[in-house]
Amino acid sequence: MWALILGISILGLVIVIVRNRLSIRLLKQFVLHLAAAALVIYAFNYSGWVADLHIPLNAVTIAAIVMLGIPGVLMIIGLQWTIL
Numbered sequence: 001m002w003a004l005i006l007g008i009s010i011l012g013l014v015i016v017i018v019r020n021r022l023s024i025r026l027l028k029q030f031v032l033h034l035a036a037a038a039l040v041i042y043a044f045n046y047s048g049w050v051a052d053l054h055i056p057l058n059a060v061t062i063a064a065i066v067m068l069g070i071p072g073v074l075m076i077i078g079l080q081w082t083i084l
Contacts, residue, residue: 030066037065040073053080 017023041055041062055061055076065072 033066034062037062037072040065044073050077053077055080 017027038057041057045054045057055073061076064076068075
């Protein structure tokens with residue numbers, strides 16, 4: 001039953017996105033920012049820029065970086081330093 005509801009919801013969302021061209025442009029822009037944020041986190045973790053700092057690659061950290069940009073990265077770094 002839940003799978004059926006999920007399938008119908010996804011189908012409805014796809015129909016709304018396809019009918020509205022502005023939504024497609026915004027969705028493409030969001031996906032581009034999402035991929036860029038994940039790439040920034042990945043590059044930061046494996047660059048060795050800061051020796052004992054690892055930013056987890058999860059939805060919360062990616063969302064913070066997508067919403068805030070470079071200040072989001074600095075915020076995550078600051079939180080890591082204060083917590084650890």
